[in-house]
Amino acid sequence: MNGKKLLIYGFLGLIMASCTARQEINYMTDIDNMALDNSIKNSRSTLQPGDQLIVNISARDMDAVKPFNQNYSSSTTVTQYSMPSSNSMPQQLPVSGPTYFVDTDYNIVFPQLGKINTKGENIETFRNKLSDLLEKYIKDPIVDVKLVNFKVSLAGEVAKPGTYVMPEGNATVWSALALAGDLTPYGVRQNVLLIRNVDGQITKQRIDLTSAGFMNSPYYYLKQNDIIYVQPNANREKAARVDPNLGLYISVSSVVASLVIGIISLTRR
Template sequence: MNNNPIFVKILQIMSFRKIALFLFANILLVSCTAKQEINYMTDIDNMVLDNAIKNSRSTVQPGDQLIVNISARDMDAVKPFNQNYSSSTTLTQYSVPNSNSTIQQLPVSGPTYFVDTDYNIIFPQIGKINLQGENIEGVREKLNALLKAYIKDPIVDVKIVNFKVSVLGEVARPGQYVIPDGSTTLLSSLSLAGDSTPYGIRKNVLLIRNVDGQITHNRIDLTSANFINSPYYYLKQNDIIYVQPNTNREKAARVDPNLGLYISVSSVVASLVIGIISLTRN
């Protein structure tokens, strides 16, 4: 055996590096497999769901864009109420992802009405209509009642063109999503974004909401079904959902992204040194 002090020192360094790499790999393995709470609504079988349907529709807000299509048996009588609209004009909305996880586009067209800061729209032949406090169903019923003075058995179809929610943080596909029918739930919106990743904290999801200029925020525990009975189960226009990352993800974000490369290079260099020493001994 070679008793050269330098050779012995190099072997000691190599052994230390191997031990350090082994320990580091095990620490990473434990961190990645640490138990996380990833289940939703674990207590749903033990609670009564009493959420009212009236909470399922967002009320009209200033800046909303409404598409209103009027039809009836006598379409000539309807024409004055669908004026200033070209059938070649098409607005695009988005639906849920298809089986390939891509967002499908749905064409929606019709006369568009902008809700002003006083919650009014200007409607042909009728004039100013105030929609404050009304949801889409309420807008439909209000227009239907007004149109009966001019049209026999009118049919009113109303959609919010720009109803959107944002899903951010620890989800598969963070982004802003337009909801075609103007109604969505917290869980549905998370599914649009590909659901929370295993690193998301499901017990502390943040929901930011702006209604009539008032910004509110609320923390939601998705592991309990109690949130279904809250005002935050059905989302409102421009709601923002933020799924907070857990400590493992935060630690990983602080690690140099080139750490793996450094370790690989160090291993190669160590192997070369050992090889050179072996050749020298021979």
């Protein structure tokens, strides 16, 4: 009888060790009831010191444009990640062109025009500003501006933690998570931490990915150097404290219990 109890206890221990609490992994369950009127207001990130811009100027008269593209020979190549579609992996895409760096005073130095201040400007407004300045020298200039070193970092319970350069700086929480392979089943979706540094001011925000409400917040669209941290759930933390050989011990105990019962049965005969 004692042998049977031992076997039962062994199996119960095995079952308890293998069971985990139910984890909610669905996103934005209330999306159908969510109005996204305010989302577009937060879609543009302002330029920050350290930003790297590629600016190309064109027009019908390309000879008139040449002086404003004169630093093309000193341009650098930057690698960005394309957004994955379906189950495909993100691709690395090199981009190059005349390169300008935003200095600590928010200025870039542009050929013929000198210093141009970018503080408070996003890509679209800066493009318009530069176009207005060029109209004094070029008829109907076409200005193309790309932010090519827009970086976000993802850590914690995501499939591929790391720092990613997002295409053109137009990034959302979802696009960043897609590049990182989404959250693991152990990630807490209701309490994702986003850390942001804008103009030297560090802010922290908790995001509930199961609710669509955060899409109307200033944190849905990412900004330069944002950090997303996905904390592990209780099951992951508990597993980290458990001996990694626990499963082996349970299996061995089950085998030993079976042997004990077999031996007891033989001796009773």
